[in-house]
Amino acid sequence: QQQVKQSPQSLIVQKGGISIINCAYENTAFDYFPWYQQFPGKGPALLIAIRPDVSEKKEGRFTISFNKSAKQFSLHIMDSQPGDSATYFCAAMGDNYGQNFVFGPGTRLSVLP
Amino acid sequence: SAVISQKPSRDICQRGTSLTIQCQVDSQVTMMFWYRQQPGQSLTLIATANQGSEATYESGFVIDKFPISRPNLTFSTLTVSNLSPEDSSIYLCSVRSRDGRLLSGYTFGSGTRLTVV
Numbered sequence: 001q002q003q004v005k006q007s008p009q010s011l012i013v014q015k016g017g018i019s020i021i022n023c024a025y026e027n028t029a030f031d032y033f034p035w036y037q038q039f040p041g042k043g044p045a046l047l048i049a050i051r052p053d054v055s056e057k058k059e060g061r062f063t064i065s066f067n068k069s070a071k072q073f074s075l076h077i078m079d080s081q082p083g084d085s086a087t088y089f090c091a092a093m094g095d096n097y098g099q100n101f102v103f104g105p106g107t108r109l110s111v112l113p
Numbered sequence: 114s115a116v117i118s119q120k121p122s123r124d125i126c127q128r129g130t131s132l133t134i135q136c137q138v139d140s141q142v143t144m145m146f147w148y149r150q151q152p153g154q155s156l157t158l159i160a161t162a163n164q165g166s167e168a169t170y171e172s173g174f175v176i177d178k179f180p181i182s183r184p185n186l187t188f189s190t191l192t193v194s195n196l197s198p199e200d201s202s203i204y205l206c207s208v209r210s211r212d213g214r215l216l217s218g219y220t221f222g223s224g225t226r227l228t229v230v
Contacts, residue, residue, distance in 0.1 A: 043217040043221035044156070044203050046114070089155060089217075099218055100146070103155045 004092050006104030013111050021107045026071065030092040030102075037066065038087045038106075043068040047088070071084035074086070080111045089095045114210040115140050119222030126196050133192045136206035141186035147179070150203040152156045159204075162189045196229045203227070206214050214221065 007023045013019045013073055023033075034049035050057045050064040057064045063076040081089065090104040116139040126132050136145060147159040151167045159179055160168040168181040193200055203226050207219040 014213075032218070036221075037220075041224075041226065043119075043203075043207075043224040046218045048218070049218055100158055100161070105155045 002104045004104045006090050006107060008107060009105070010108045011110070013109065015080065015082060015111055015113050017080050017111075019080045019109055019111070020073045020074060021085065021088055021090070021109070022072065023071045023104050024070075025102075027072070027092070027094075027102075029094045031094050034063070034091050034101045036089040036091065036103075038089065041046065042085050043062075044089060048073075050087045058067045077109075080109075082113050083109050084101060085109055114220045115142065115208050117208065117220060117222040119206055119225060121225055122131065123210065123226040124228070126227065128194055128196055128198065128229055130171060131192055131194045132225075132227055133190050134204055134206070136189045136191070136222055138187045138208055142208045143186070144209065145183065145189045146207045146209075147181065147189075147191045148205040148207060148221075150205060150224070152202070159191070168195060193227065196227075198229045201227055201229045 006023050011019055031052055036044035037045045037047040038044040039076050048059050048062045048064055050066050055066050061078045065075045088107045091101050093101050118137040120135050124132055145162045148156045150156050151158050158171050159174045160170040160181055160222045162168045162181045162183040164183045164186050178194055180192045203224045205221050205224045210220050
């Protein structure tokens, strides 16, 4: 199965709150799990990524939590800011150059001031 | 990671015409990828463009509608032909980066927003 499921579809958070977006995959061959941030009118930009040899990766206010046995990973945005308002896509891929990305359907995050 | 320049950034085209989108990368890459993002949707891979060979198209996408050129290792074009309003989307080119010896994520161009009237 190549599908990546993502939830919620949309999320509204108050400034300073924690935003949590969840993704689940089925293909155990996947070994690279990035999150992309996309602002209106722009292409997606790589935000943070994790490989399955670690359970958590943190970069500033952004943290990925990875559960290999459950085949799930999540993005946590701490101290959410209005500037974080964007659409977030999780994705999964294997470490084979010929393999393509599988994107989640996206989560539209709105952070209220 | 690679820097991708994509143009035009947006265009409004008449039904039945074609639009060619250019993608320039600041480094040599084996594969370049073309994606479509319909309004409010996720990204869908159109095709993979290899230098010196024909592009590989995903299910639902055909060469007659989306011809691709890849004349060298830093440049590619995607043409969207015989435009209809259903082609109104954002089109993105991308390349895959490396993190040392491992492959890492895709870098995307800023996209071309196409509106067909």
